[in-house]
Amino acid sequence: MQHPRDLARASIPNLRMPQAKDGAAIWELVQSCQPLDENSMYCNMIQCDHFAETCVLAELKGEVVGWVSAYVMPNDPETLFVWQVAVSEKARGTGLGTLMLQAIANRDACDEVTRLQTTITADNEASWALFRKFGKIQGSKLDAQAYYTQALHFQNQHKTEHLVTIPLTKAMAQAA
Numbered sequence: 209m210q211h212p213r214d215l216a217r218a219s220i221p222n223l224r225m226p227q228a229k230d231g232a233a234i235w236e237l238v239q240s241c242q243p244l245d246e247n248s249m250y251c252n253m254i255q256c257d258h259f260a261e262t263c264v265l266a267e268l269k270g271e272v273v274g275w276v277s278a279y280v281m282p283n284d285p286e287t288l289f290v291w292q293v294a295v296s297e298k299a300r301g302t303g304l305g306t307l308m309l310q311a312i313a314n315r316d317a318c319d320e321v322t323r324l325q326t327t328i329t330a331d332n333e334a335s336w337a338l339f340r341k342f343g344k345i346q347g348s349k350l351d352a353q354a355y356y357t358q359a360l361h362f363q364n365q366h367k368t369e370h371l372v373t374i375p376l377t378k379a380m381a382q383a384a
């Protein structure tokens with residue numbers, strides 16, 4: 209019989225940096241997480257391989273249940289850009305999305321980072337709620353403005369993406 213402590217631990221996802229071989233499982237998770245854009249399996253593998261230090265994968269009993277792809281902007285080392293956040297349906301509402309964002313912000317690779325940016329479409333309530341909560345934990349005000357627009361950038365094939373900026377506090381880094 210398992211100790212109750214071990215049973216409790218077994219239900220907490222393990223967070224870690226991805227490896228190239230995780231790309232396929234991440235691709236499958238992203239496919240199941242609408243309304244996320246589906247990238248190629250190759251793209252997810254490159255994210256895992258080249259941007260491992262700023263991406264995080266969450267596993268529960270060997271299954272990938274969470275994923276954040278992010279990178280430090282090549283032209284701005286103070287900005288962490290979050291590309292996608294995906295949490296499998298069964299793991300949602302438990303704080304995993306927020307936890308994964310915090311885990312990346314706390315990494316050594318983000319020592320120079322002072323702000324997080326992402327883009328969100330106006331109708332993605334879950335995503336707004338996630339980043340608002342993350343901003344609240346940071347004690348920061350979230351700034352948002354239309355950035356990649358439906359007419360100009362997407363030729364009317366994709367809704368306008370709003371650029372969201374959240375200043376990161378030093379308190380977060382110290383808590384790591």
Ligand SMILES: CC(C)(COP(=O)(O)OP(=O)(O)OC[C@H]1O[C@@H](n2cnc3c(N)ncnc32)[C@H](O)[C@@H]1OP(=O)(O)O)[C@@H](O)C(=O)NCCC(=O)NCCS
Pocket residue numbers: 241242243244291292293294295296299300301302303304305306307332333334335337338341
């Ligand atoms: C968005 C997503 C990553 C959130 O993951 P999660 O692990 O459930 O997030 P958390 O548990 O950390 O919740 C963060 C906040 O968002 C809120 N939230 C989560 N899902 C929500 C929804 N569908 N509608 C409104 N609020 C929601 C939570 O209530 C929480 O706020 P609270 O603590 O103040 O109540 C997940 O729903 C998902 O993968 N969705 C599909 C893909 C997607 O849209 N990704 C984001 C775009 S990059």
